[in-house]
Amino acid sequence: MLKKRIGSFGIILIIALIFIFLPFVYNNQSFLFNMMLYIALAEGLNIIYGFTGYLPFGYVGFFGAGAYSASLAILFLHFPPLLSIFIGGAGAFLVGIILMPLLKLSGAYFAIANLAASQALYYIVANPNLESITHGPYGISLASIYNPHASYYTMLAVLVLSMIIVLFIRTSNFGLSLLAIKEDHITASLAGVNVAKARAIAWGLSAFVAGLSGACFAWYVSVFYPGTVFSLNISVIVIVFALFGGIGTIAGPLVGALILYSFYNFIGISAPEYFQLLYGILIIVLVLFLPDGITSILQKRKIYVP
Amino acid sequence: MFKLRSLFFSSLMFILIFSATSTFGKSIPSVIKIGTLYASTGPFAKASESQFKGLKFWVHNVNSKGGVFVKAFKKKIPIKLVAYNDQSSTATAAAMYNQLITQDHANILVADFGSVLTSVAVPLAKEHRRLLFDVTGTGAKFFTPDNPYVVLTSLPTSGRWPYTLADFIIKHKINKIAIIYSSNDFDQSQAITLHNKLRKAGVDIVYYNAVPSSTSNYAVLLHSIKAKNPNAVIEFGYPNNDIAFLQNLGSSGLKFNMVFTVFPGQLFKLLKSNVGEQGLAYTYTYPTPPLLRYNKVNLGVGIDEFELAFKAYSGKSPNFLNVAGYNVGLIIKKTLETANRYNQLSFRRAIGKFSGKVFTLNGLFMVNKKGAQIGEILPIAQFVMKDSKLKMNIVYPEKMKTADAVYPAP
Numbered sequence: 001m002l003k004k005r006i007g008s009f010g011i012i013l014i015i016a017l018i019f020i021f022l023p024f025v026y027n028n029q030s031f032l033f034n035m036m037l038y039i040a041l042a043e044g045l046n047i048i049y050g051f052t053g054y055l056p057f058g059y060v061g062f063f064g065a066g067a068y069s070a071s072l073a074i075l076f077l078h079f080p081p082l083l084s085i086f087i088g089g090a091g092a093f094l095v096g097i098i099l100m101p102l103l104k105l106s107g108a109y110f111a112i113a114n115l116a117a118s119q120a121l122y123y124i125v126a127n128p129n130l131e132s133i134t135h136g137p138y139g140i141s142l143a144s145i146y147n148p149h150a151s152y153y154t155m156l157a158v159l160v161l162s163m164i165i166v167l168f169i170r171t172s173n174f175g176l177s178l179l180a181i182k183e184d185h186i187t188a189s190l191a192g193v194n195v196a197k198a199r200a201i202a203w204g205l206s207a208f209v210a211g212l213s214g215a216c217f218a219w220y221v222s223v224f225y226p227g228t229v230f231s232l233n234i235s236v237i238v239i240v241f242a243l244f245g246g247i248g249t250i251a252g253p254l255v256g257a258l259i260l261y262s263f264y265n266f267i268g269i270s271a272p273e274y275f276q277l278l279y280g281i282l283i284i285v286l287v288l289f290l291p292d293g294i295t296s297i298l299q300k301r302k303i304y305v306p
Numbered sequence: 307m308f309k310l311r312s313l314f315f316s317s318l319m320f321i322l323i324f325s326a327t328s329t330f331g332k333s334i335p336s337v338i339k340i341g342t343l344y345a346s347t348g349p350f351a352k353a354s355e356s357q358f359k360g361l362k363f364w365v366h367n368v369n370s371k372g373g374v375f376v377k378a379f380k381k382k383i384p385i386k387l388v389a390y391n392d393q394s395s396t397a398t399a400a401a402m403y404n405q406l407i408t409q410d411h412a413n414i415l416v417a418d419f420g421s422v423l424t425s426v427a428v429p430l431a432k433e434h435r436r437l438l439f440d441v442t443g444t445g446a447k448f449f450t451p452d453n454p455y456v457v458l459t460s461l462p463t464s465g466r467w468p469y470t471l472a473d474f475i476i477k478h479k480i481n482k483i484a485i486i487y488s489s490n491d492f493d494q495s496q497a498i499t500l501h502n503k504l505r506k507a508g509v510d511i512v513y514y515n516a517v518p519s520s521t522s523n524y525a526v527l528l529h530s531i532k533a534k535n536p537n538a539v540i541e542f543g544y545p546n547n548d549i550a551f552l553q554n555l556g557s558s559g560l561k562f563n564m565v566f567t568v569f570p571g572q573l574f575k576l577l578k579s580n581v582g583e584q585g586l587a588y589t590y591t592y593p594t595p596p597l598l599r600y601n602k603v604n605l606g607v608g609i610d611e612f613e614l615a616f617k618a619y620s621g622k623s624p625n626f627l628n629v630a631g632y633n634v635g636l637i638i639k640k641t642l643e644t645a646n647r648y649n650q651l652s653f654r655r656a657i658g659k660f661s662g663k664v665f666t667l668n669g670l671f672m673v674n675k676k677g678a679q680i681g682e683i684l685p686i687a688q689f690v691m692k693d694s695k696l697k698m699n700i701v702y703p704e705k706m707k708t709a710d711a712v713y714p715a716p
């Protein structure tokens with residue numbers, strides 16, 4: 001177990017070093033920021049989907065809640081950006097607690113209810129009657145604290161944190177409890193696992209990671225609209241990235257986001273007119289030939305994937 | 307000793323000559339790179355592609371004449387357009403704008419269509435000290451006194467749009483007004499301006515409400531408005547809102563003395579095909595080129611000539627966004643012709659120099675100190691039926707008027 005933990009820490013360290021030094025070599029910082037953002041979100045989704053089997057189609061709701069919580073902390077409470085990022089995570093965690101009854105549902109019912117909840121949140125935030133609080137549909141401007149470099153490295157810290165959380169779950173008894181719940185929650189309960197508590201912790205951690213990511217995103221772009229941070233495209237992209245790499249591991253969502261986001265940008269830059277065609281073909285190939293993700297190739301050969 | 311000294315001096319001379327020639331060679335680019343984004347999918351695709359096509363047409367025209375004259379180098383240099391597809395996504399757009407600035411080293415940065423896709427470009431352009439030519443992003447929060455790196459080229463900021471509409475209402479003594487607007491930056495700023503101006507003039511605003519931008523059914527709202535018995539109903543919305551509003555109005559059988567919507571004057575064909583000629587008859591709008599015919603211009607070609615050339619180039623008649631895309635090209639051309647030095651702040655200073663003196667097929671180009679467009683005015687037009695055909699008359703302001711308004715509407 002110790003060996004596996006050290007190996008996984010090695011991967012996290014390498015990723016951190018790459019993103020620390022990459023801006024000095026490749027200065028499209030927005031691309032690198034988005035890459036980190038999607039890896040962190042894919043890891044956050046992995047916590048709930050990869051280990052408990054709950055697919056949150058409305059995962060973007062936590063992301064948006066984080067972006068808005070942090071922004072309101074900056075605009076109204078005049079909190080410094082780093083504290084506000086934490087508030088963003090806490091705000092999403094709070095939303096996670098409010099939405100906890102959804103965990104009583106399962107399968108498609110949970111996915112749809114979660115999607116509806118994220119849309120409800122979007123309409124609440126974008127309500128013109130709440131203009132004095134959320135700025136309604138007219139967007140938020142954080143131009144006064146715009147700092148792309150600081151927000152970049154804060155995002156890196158969130159990425160590392162998300163990977164450490166997944167590492168902890170992957171290599172702890174708590175993770176084993178979650179996997180047992182994923183297989184059969186009644187059997188897990190009979191074996192002494194506190195199903196409700198374990199699921200709630202995973203749900204809250206997943207929401208917290210998405211909230212921190214949303215808060216960093218808000219700081220990085222500095223001007224955004226509700227539609228930007230509650231866009232369902234974000235949920236879809238993150239789910240596809242996690243599935244492409246393979247869920248239930250640290251490496252799967254990481255590899256998925258690294259490959260697919262790079263490919264996404266590569267096509268967008270080199271062959272924008274064929275974007276939909278090429279991206280669609282890639283996803284079809286994935287579904288047909290690698291339904292358990294890229295890392296399943298190694299797992300089938302009994303090679304340990306962190 | 308002598309040999310050593312002569313070797314030192316000859317080396318120094320060589321280095322000086324080499325560095326001078328290499329600097330000279332580097333300072334005159336072989337092409338002017340214009341970097342821009344467009345969306346081929348998503349909610350902004352239709353508008354974005356139209357705007358992009360207008361810019362491409364301008365590049366095609368300029369390059370067919372050997373390029374654009376750059377005053378800083380006193381020579382003509384061809385244009386190279388570098389364009390990426392942002393898929394209507396702001397996150398993708400941010401990465402692509404960054405790609406244009408940091409990897410492609412675009413000399414000129416042109417924003418994608420509208421406020422949402424422009425919003426991510428504004429802080430990036432400021433951070434990298436690159437002048438952003440904002441074509442149609444009219445959001446007021448982009449233009450701040452501390453940011454000299456943004457200029458709005460082809461539309462006034464949205465808060466200024468209803469100036470003439472307010473004057474028209476006041477002048478015609480229309481004293482009971484209903485205002486319904488979609489809850490977004492663009493429409494809210496118009497509603498606020500109109501509301502404040504009318505209130506100041508003592509006009510009674512009997513209905514003033516926002517609806518979500520996704521509203522597609524106005525039937526109940528129209529009856530609520532009718533219950534207040536206004537003389538004029540002003541609807542500020544996006545094209546989908548205007549279409550739904552006018553369709554519901556037609557099917558409801560309700561009549562108002564004056565009905566105003568925003569987009570029939572910009573996207574006439576789209577509105578006509580969805581609402582029909584009867585649905586547009588006797589309603590009012592802001593007309594924009596090509597409905598508005600500016601032929602007396604001092605930069606580029608007039609609208610008649612543009613329409614013919616654009617049709618020959620693309621096989622289609624131009625719409626307003628084609629004009630807007632072409633117009634930003636004209637402003638870029640004038641900037642390069644005027645700037646004494648080839649750097650971003652000189653470009654901004656050059657724009658300040660010719661602001662208020664340039665009249666294009668899109669109207670007067672004039673920006674304030676923040677870079678916001680204040681020159682173009684949006685007159686008021688009314689669609690009327692003549693010989694069973696829909697015709698547009700400009701009814702206000704007086705200097706542009708082609709006919710009197712038919713008020714109240716029959």
